[in-house]
Every structure is written in structure tokens, then in C-alpha cells.
Amino acid sequence: MKLTYSILWFDDNDEYLESLDKEYIKGEFTKWGFYCDIKFVTDPVQFTSESPYRKFDLIVVDYSLDPYDGHGQDFIRLVRDQNVLTDVIFYSSHPASDLWDAIRQEELEGIFVSNRANSQDKILKVANQAIRKVLDLENVRGIVMAEVGNNDELLSNIARKSFEELNEKQRTEIIKKYIDAIIKQTDSLSEKASSLEGTTEIDALLNLLDSSKKWNLCQTLSKFPDTKFSLKGKGDYFIDVLDKRNKLAHGVPTQHDSDALKFEYCGKEYIFNDDESLILRENLRKYGELFQSVVDNYA
Numbered sequence: 001m002k003l004t005y006s007i008l009w010f011d012d013n014d015e016y017l018e019s020l021d022k023e024y025i026k027g028e029f030t031k032w033g034f035y036c037d038i039k040f041v042t043d044p045v046q047f048t049s050e051s052p053y054r055k056f057d058l059i060v061v062d063y064s065l066d067p068y069d070g071h072g073q074d075f076i077r078l079v080r081d082q083n084v085l086t087d088v089i090f091y092s093s094h095p096a097s098d099l100w101d102a103i104r105q106e107e108l109e110g111i112f113v114s115n116r117a118n119s120q121d122k123i124l125k126v127a128n129q130a131i132r133k134v135l136d137l138e139n140v141r142g143i144v145m146a147e148v149g150n151n152d153e154l155l156s157n158i159a160r161k162s163f164e165e166l167n168e169k170q171r172t173e174i175i176k177k178y179i180d181a182i183i184k185q186t187d188s189l190s191e192k193a194s195s196l197e198g199t200t201e202i203d204a205l206l207n208l209l210d211s212s213k214k215w216n217l218c219q220t221l222s223k224f225p226d227t228k229f230s231l232k233g234k235g236d237y238f239i240d241v242l243d244k245r246n247k248l249a250h251g252v253p254t255q256h257d258s259d260a261l262k263f264e265y266c267g268k269e270y271i272f273n274d275d276e277s278l279i280l281r282e283n284l285r286k287y288g289e290l291f292q293s294v295v296d297n298y299a
Helices: 014-019 022-031 044-048 072-080 096-106 116-134 137-163 168-185 187-194 202-206 211-222 237-250 274-298
Strands: 004-010 035-041 058-062 087-092 111-115 252-257 260-265 268-273
Touching: 004 044, 004 116, 022 035, 022 116, 044 072, 058 072, 058 116, 072 087, 072 096, 087 096, 087 116, 096 111, 111 116, 116 137, 137 202, 137 211, 137 237, 137 274, 168 187, 168 202, 168 211, 211 237, 237 260, 237 268, 237 274, 252 268, 268 274
Parallel strands: 004 035, 004 058, 058 087, 087 111
Antiparallel strands: 252 260, 260 268
16 A cells, blocks of 8 residues: 555446545545545446456445346455455445355455445544554654655656756756765766766766755756746655655664654654644645646646
């Protein structure tokens, strides 16, 4: 799981799907610091086209699929036959005993049962439970690394697009500035950096920049009057995300109290608890959306 929780929802009743309060569901995920992406399908062809279903964190299936041969359990069986043990919610307006009988008949595992009227609440309960399971330290580290990696690519795209708007003199000066910084700070990359002297090719430079320098480069580019974007007043990605990422990735954790860990890195302490985890996920979402909006502006 990354910061997006993905749901596949199969029901043949378009009116019912239209009646769902999707914004409420997504709003609850936002409170947890996650996105929610719901893929609705209304017929077997659409459902089977999503095979092997591994990209979904939750699959929701109606019991009564009247226009088609079979019931919901037959389609859940298709999922389990792919050796996919993703959580499944099986719901209906029929008595719960009918659903449990169908589950037992197909020998299905990992199934939650719900009444149709309560399906949204059931989804939130199951999702919240799954999210809490992944929010231990190692999984949070993985989520942060993955999202920072995505943001790195967005920052690289911003740099490429905005770099094209500069004249040759400006390009040469910027590349020289970062080459000099790399040579001064990083012995292992100094030879590669030196080989870029005089170039105006941004991709060669980007290959040598870490996340912090990519952010700094985009800040620099945003200050040129010819570029199409501004980062002024939009926050500090290094303080809000990258510095915390570095402490989580490289710091040594010790127990701070019953609900928090203390990380020590480069002589500084970082207290990490549930509240801090939520703030970090919210910041990852905020900056991801900001960087994507800049990329989209260049499309």
C-alpha cells in the first residue's frame, strides 16, 4: 500500500452506485492521511478485465448479480483462484446467512460480510483496520520512500520543462552552480560532475542530484521571470518532508515512551508518533499535488 488505497467495487445496479456518498468515503481517508481510489464495475467483462486484481487493497462484491449467470461468490472465486488474498467485502440486502452459506460452499477465505445498507461503513472499518496494520515503523518508512521517489520524478519533470524556457547563458550558469556544489560536497560524484563542465543538458545533471538538490533546483528555476511556475509561499518541502525522511531512513530508533519512537540523526532528535505520522503523510500528499499541478501546467 502506498498513500492511495485502491478499491474495486462490483455491483450491477448503476442507480445504487450513483447513490453512494463517494465524497464522504474519500473524506474519511483524507483524515487518515491517505487517498482513496474507487474503481466501479457493473458487469463480468469489466470485472475480469481487472485480473489478477493485485493492485487493489480491497474488493467489494454484491451477492445478487441478476442479469448474469452466477452470484457474487463466483466472482470472488475468480480472485482467489489467482492466489490473491486481498480483503473482500461481500454484501447484499439478503440475510447474512445466505452470504455465509455461499462463502462456505465455495470455501472462500478472508471475506467480510455486510448488509447493503451498511456497505459504506463496512468499507471504512475494514480499510481503517488494514491501514493501522501497515502503519508500523517499517511500513511507514516504505510509504515515505515510495512517495518521495514519485515526487523526485515530478521535480525532475518540472526542472526539464522550465529549463527549456531559459536562454543558453542561464542554463550554463545554473548547471555550473550545481556542479560546483556537488564537487565540494560529494567526493564520490566529483569526477562525474566535473565531466559536465560546459554542458547545457539538464538530464545529465539531474542524474547526480538527490531529492534535496532537486527541490533546491526547482526553487531556483521558479525565480526566473520566464518560467511558468512559482513556489513562493508554497511551503518548504525539505523541512516538511525530506528532513523527516532522512531521519526515518538513517536515524537509529529508540523507545521514547509507550506511543512514540525517538530518532537521532546528525546530532538532532526526531520524535515519531501517530500524530507525526499523519502530519508526514498529509505533507507528502500536499507536495505531491503541488508538484503534479506544476507538471500539468506545462502539458
